Amino acid sequence: MTHEATGPDPSTIHVPVMAARVVELLSPALDHPGAVYVDGTLGMAGHAELMLTANPQARLVGIDRDHDALDLASRRLAPFGARVHLARARFDELGRVLDDAGIATIDAALFDLGLSSLQIDRADRGFAYRVDAPLDMRMDTRSELTAARVLNEYSPGDLVRVLRDYGEEKQATRIVRAIVAEREREPFTDSARLVDLILRAIPAAVRTKTKGNPAKRTFQALRIEVNGELEALSTVLPVMLGRMGPAARAAVLAYHSLEDRIVKQVFTAATSDSAPAGLPVVPDEMAARFAPLTRGAEKPDAAEIAENPRSASARLRAIERIRPDVAPSAGSRHGHRRGGRR
Incomplete structure (x- = not known):
């Protein structure tokens, strides 16, 4: 190409x-x-x-x-x-x-894996939470799903799942509750509004103990969801x-x-053998x-x-x-002893 x-x-x-x-x-x-x-x-x-x-x-x-x-x-x-x-x-x-x-x-x-410097540094791509930008986050601009669509169209339950599973965000329920209330007033389009909402949704005691920007986990979760x-x-x-x-x-x-x-x-x-534990000689088809x-x-x-x-x-x-992939063969006498190079 x-x-x-x-x-x-x-x-x-x-x-x-x-x-x-x-x-x-x-x-x-x-x-x-x-x-x-x-x-x-x-x-x-x-x-x-x-x-x-x-x-x-x-x-x-x-x-x-x-x-x-x-x-x-x-x-x-x-x-x-x-x-x-x-x-x-x-x-x-x-x-x-x-x-x-x-x-x-x-x-x-x-x-x-992860983001490239080009994606992070291009404000218009919407990956960075430190600058106000459209909530896009698509690595492939041919894709229809954007971060804005996730925020505005996903059910509360799905939003909580995304933030918990992909951002490991312990405050997911609080953040999603705030997102749902806010999107009913006006749909999300830009990142600064989302960052401000997250800062307000997370309790002050939690914010002070958080390393880095508290919005980081939510942005990671949205990016992973948008790009699969x-x-x-x-x-x-x-x-x-x-x-x-x-x-x-x-x-x-x-x-x-x-x-x-x-x-x-x-x-x-x-890199692991598939033979049962305790077998002294591992058949070739079960060797790593x-x-x-x-x-x-x-x-x-x-x-x-x-x-x-x-x-x-x-x-x-x-x-x-x-080793090459091999089809299992019944009664194979070939193998290697456990503990050898694998």
Whole structure:
């Protein structure tokens, strides 16, 4: 997919998170001709540029739903020419994008979740609670659902669910009660009015103990709901694992506990044997297909956080394929002893 190169230089407004570590983890899988690297959340291509530079034999499939981000990424990646294939899609459309490109298996993949600097810094996109802007929050402007529609049209029960499930907001009932009363007077259109309402709805004793802006959790919840982020993540991870070829590697950067919990659960299942506990030899069909490359979730160091404060909440997990998928075979004598490399 081609895009006209317009707008600011993306390298000046975007700092990729834990970039050196991502390159270190994924590059061993890309050191061969025709290697395929997938960046499922391309953004402004900070990670992609570094990966293509470090791995001259690799080609990129870059996916993003944000048209503005793809425009900037196409300029940044132009020097790599035919090694770059870009697609405007949600990352849970990974299978279709690969099929359209004629690619059966991949060698490395990265999903850098959450918001990009472009989305945060563009006031008109409505993601930031620090500036007054239209309540939009769509990563893909082709989508019909906006934050304003969620606030104005959802039932009180659904609004409470969104704030509790996606924002982990303990004051969800109070906030929703205030939202419902206010929207009956006038529909919500701009963020400043919502922020003011949240500040008034939350008890003063709770506000004083809250780190950061008390509106942060509500805005996170609305963004996740508008963009279907957690559903997309739960959908794409098994697809990604199924497409990973021999010795392929994958990494995910998550920025809040809801995302990281999903990644942890999927990766833990993929790196665990399915044989019953106590079985001394694990049949091949029950052996783990993947092995962890990180011990739990890695975090950025103090130097990176000081240079790029937005990296502070990042959590990095990575895995490697160590066995192909196999169909169960009755009475198989092959296996490995528990306690060995998995």
